[in-house]
Amino acid sequence: xxxxxxxxxxxxxxxxxxxxxxLVALGYSMVYGIIMLLNFAHGDIIMVxxxxxxxxxxxxxxxxxxxxxxxxxxxxxxxxxxxxxxYAPLRKSPRLSLLITAIGVSFxxxxxxxxxxxxxxxxxxxxxxGTNIEIGDAHISFVAIVTIIVSVITMLLLTLLVQxxxxxxxxxxxxxxxxxxxxxxxxxxxxxxxxxxxxxxxAGIAAVLYSCAYPQASPTMGSMLGLKAxxxxxxxxxxxxxxxxxxxxAIGLLEAFVSAAGLSVWKDGVVFTILIIVLIVxxxxxxxxxxxxxx
Amino acid sequence: xxxxxxxxxxxxPIHAIKDISFEVKTGETxxxxxxxxxxxxxxxxxxxxxxxxxxxxIVFDGKDIKKAEAHKIVRSGxxxxxxxxRIFLQMTVLENLEMGAYTQKAVSAEELENIFTLFPRLxxxxxxxxxxxxxxxxxxxxxxxALMSKxxxxxxxxxxxxxxxxxxxxxxxxxxxxxxxxxxxLLVEQNAGKALEIADRAYVLETGEITLSGTGKELSQxxxxxxxxxxx
Numbered sequence: 001x002x003x004x005x006x007x008x009x010x011x012x013x014x015x016x017x018x019x020x021x022x023l024v025a026l027g028y029s030m031v032y033g034i035i036m037l038l039n040f041a042h043g044d045i046i047m048v049x050x051x052x053x054x055x056x057x058x059x060x061x062x063x064x065x066x067x068x069x070x071x072x073x074x075x076x077x078x079x080x081x082x083x084x085x086x087y088a089p090l091r092k093s094p095r096l097s098l099l100i101t102a103i104g105v106s107f108x109x110x111x112x113x114x115x116x117x118x119x120x121x122x123x124x125x126x127x128x129x130g131t132n133i134e135i136g137d138a139h140i141s142f143v144a145i146v147t148i149i150v151s152v153i154t155m156l157l158l159t160l161l162v163q164x165x166x167x168x169x170x171x172x173x174x175x176x177x178x179x180x181x182x183x184x185x186x187x188x189x190x191x192x193x194x195x196x197x198x199x200x201x202x203a204g205i206a207a208v209l210y211s212c213a214y215p216q217a218s219p220t221m222g223s224m225l226g227l228k229a230x231x232x233x234x235x236x237x238x239x240x241x242x243x244x245x246x247x248x249x250a251i252g253l254l255e256a257f258v259s260a261a262g263l264s265v266w267k268d269g270v271v272f273t274i275l276i277i278v279l280i281v282x283x284x285x286x287x288x289x290x291x292x293x294x295x
Numbered sequence: 296x297x298x299x300x301x302x303x304x305x306x307x308p309i310h311a312i313k314d315i316s317f318e319v320k321t322g323e324t325x326x327x328x329x330x331x332x333x334x335x336x337x338x339x340x341x342x343x344x345x346x347x348x349x350x351x352x353i354v355f356d357g358k359d360i361k362k363a364e365a366h367k368i369v370r371s372g373x374x375x376x377x378x379x380x381r382i383f384l385q386m387t388v389l390e391n392l393e394m395g396a397y398t399q400k401a402v403s404a405e406e407l408e409n410i411f412t413l414f415p416r417l418x419x420x421x422x423x424x425x426x427x428x429x430x431x432x433x434x435x436x437x438x439x440x441a442l443m444s445k446x447x448x449x450x451x452x453x454x455x456x457x458x459x460x461x462x463x464x465x466x467x468x469x470x471x472x473x474x475x476x477x478x479x480x481l482l483v484e485q486n487a488g489k490a491l492e493i494a495d496r497a498y499v500l501e502t503g504e505i506t507l508s509g510t511g512k513e514l515s516q517x518x519x520x521x522x523x524x525x526x527x
Contacts, residue, residue: 166397173383173394179345180381185369185398185444 005138010256016144016213018252019151023206024229025236025244026158027079027199033175033239034195035091037098041082041105043226045200048109049075049207050124050217051117057125064127072204079200080193088189106223113219124215127208147209154205155245158198162241171195175239224268231275237288246286296321296448296479297342297373301351302361304334304341311337312348313503319448324470324480326490326511328524329500335483336378338500339450342481343375344368356447370398374446378453378483380437384426388417391425391436395443402443410439413469431462438469442478449473450481455489467493487524491515499524 024046031039049071057067086105090098130142162168173181174191182188210225211217228251236247251271258270278285297319304312312334319325327335340346342353344365353361360368383391392410396402411418414435420428425436434454441449451470455463463486471493474480484490491497494511499520507519514520 166393169386169390169394170397172386172390176383176385177381180377180383181394182345182365183343183369183375183377183381184394184440185366186394187364187366 002137005136006260008135008138009140010260011253012138012140012144012148013259014253014256015249016141016147016252017255018249019147020206020210020213020225020248021229021232021251022245022248023151023154023202023209024225025232025248026155026241027203028226028230028233029236029238029240029244030171030195030199032233033241034171034192035087035098036095037087037102038230039199040099040102040226040230041109042199042203043222043224043229044106044109044113045075045078045082045203045222046207046210046225047113047217047219047222048078049204050211050221051113051122053127053208053211054122054124054217057127058122064125067125067127068208071207072201075204075207076197076201079196079203083193083196088192106226110219110223117217117219119219121216121218121221124211124217126215127212143212147212150205150209154202158202159241161198167191167194228268228271231271233285234275235278235285237285240285240287243285243287296356297481298354299342299351300354302341302348302353303350304337304346304348306337311503312341314350315500315503315505316351317498317505317508319479319481321479322474322477323495324474324482324493326482326484326494326497327500328484328487328490328497328514328520330524331485332502333500334503335500336452337503339375339377339452339481339483342368342373342450366398369444372445372447373450374441374444374448375450376437376441376452376454378456380433382425382433382436382440384424386425387421388423388425388428388436389421391440392417392421392443395440398444406443406445410442413442413472414439431458431465434458434462434466435469438466442473446478448479448481450483452483453485454482455484455486463489487520488515491520 024042027042028039031037052071052074053067056062056070057064082105086101087098090101128143128146132142133140133145162171170186170191173184173186174188178188229248232247232251233244235250236243254270255267258267299318300316301314302312303314327338329335337346341348344363348361352359355373356371358371360371383394392407393402416432417436417439425433428436454466458466467489470480470482482490482494491511491514496510497514498505499507507514507517
């Protein structure tokens with residue numbers, strides 16, 4: 001393979017995993033933006049999504065469309081339930097209590113999955129089928145192209161939702177100033193629920209796309225994915241929606257090129273080094289801004 | 296229109312509002328004056344449902360709203376311009392106004408035009424990010440935003456705070472014209488002189504208690520008020 005084709009195929013590899021990181025990072029960032037919570041259970045929602053696909057497609061041999069829709073709906077509901085049951089009662093508690101609860105929810109989901117599905121991993125069925133594409137002598141997998149296109153469309157829709165709709169504007173208002181949003185007549189609880197629903201729906205989409213790339217479901221599959229998406233969210237500027245997208249793609253590309261350079265063992269280490277560097281050099285991330293209040 | 300009876304508000308162990316009662320009649324401008332920390336903002340926050348009173352009643356437009364959720368209180372026609380403006384700095388001027396109309400089914404073009412007539416500056420800057428406005432413009436935006444909910448009673452918390460004298464004049468003129476146009480006003484101010492000038496009636500709040508009340512004129516001539524709040 002020529003250098004050119006290596007670069008091309010690594011770019012597509014990077015964009016593929018970057019798309020998934022970006023979708024997951026968006027969920028992290030939106031939730032952080034609205035209630036200042038690092039929702040460490042977010043990665044585990046993806047794991048649940050993957051099991052939903054496995055149960056429906058492998059166990060019940062239903063078609064991929066049903067598996068996909070069920071995963072997205074299931075993750076959305078799970079996100080709403082987690083918020084209502086675990087986080088809403090702590091609305092007035094210190095942020096540390098929320099954080100600890102999120103870690104608790106994460107362990108809970110992982111252990112429930114282990115109990116119900118067993119500790120071993122389940123082979124995922126083929127969800128997306130199609131012919132690969134050749135650019136020069138570089139092979140681009142069909143799954144990679146679908147993943148990138150689906151993610152980009154999802155992100156465009158999300159941007160429209162947040163920028164143009166009444167609910168999206170309410171989300172931005174709540175994330176900027178909760179009390180002031182209340183004075184506008186915005187129902188805070190409903191807005192927070194909606195944010196969790198949207199973030200979790202993105203996690204559901206990510207679950208399907210991730211299962212196409214790494215066709216295995218296991219109880220802990222969400223934790224490393226979740227952590228990397230968290231790094232992506234921090235790199236982009238946590239709380240920022242375009243930041244999460246940029247951060248996700250950046251982490252995906254970085255991983256692909258580290259692997260291509262023959263350092264795939266170091267892949268995870270490099271990602272977490274990025275986290276440390278960002279936190280030291282620019283804790284607000286690429287798109288994060290520190291707003292100074294005008295008097 | 297608003298009848299407050301024996302409310303008590305606490306911040307943890309601190310007893311911030313001590314058994315106060317007051318009323319605002321339809322069409323009036325009522326001022327609540329007092330020093331920093333007297334509890335003026337706490338009173339407004341309690342009216343809006345951001346804080347809770349442990350006792351008494353808050354009757355607005357015939358209904359007890361003491362236990363109502365904040366977002367429902369706005370819907371019933373009680374809007375607040377909070378202290379320090381609290382506009383959404385990262386949203387545009389127009390989006391801020393749209394948020395003000397959140398309780399309405401749709402943003403009324405007519406109401407928007409009214410507000411742009413009242414504050415022509417906001418029209419010029421409607422696409423600008425609110426954080427780039429000057430302090431006076433931000434105050435105007437905060438007022439315009441509250442008006443978008445078409446309130447029956449508008450509560451203003453320190454609208455003159457931190458503004459240049461020229462802007463202060465302008466803001467008070469606008470409050471007067473809003474009242475003339477039919478909006479009932481409850482005004483909280485440290486600038487007692489200005490507030491008493493435009494108020495039909497006023498209450499003096501001292502460390503969580505109402506110590507004096509009367510018409511704007513009476514209070515501005517009272518010795519106690521002159522000594523404590525009007526600089527002799």
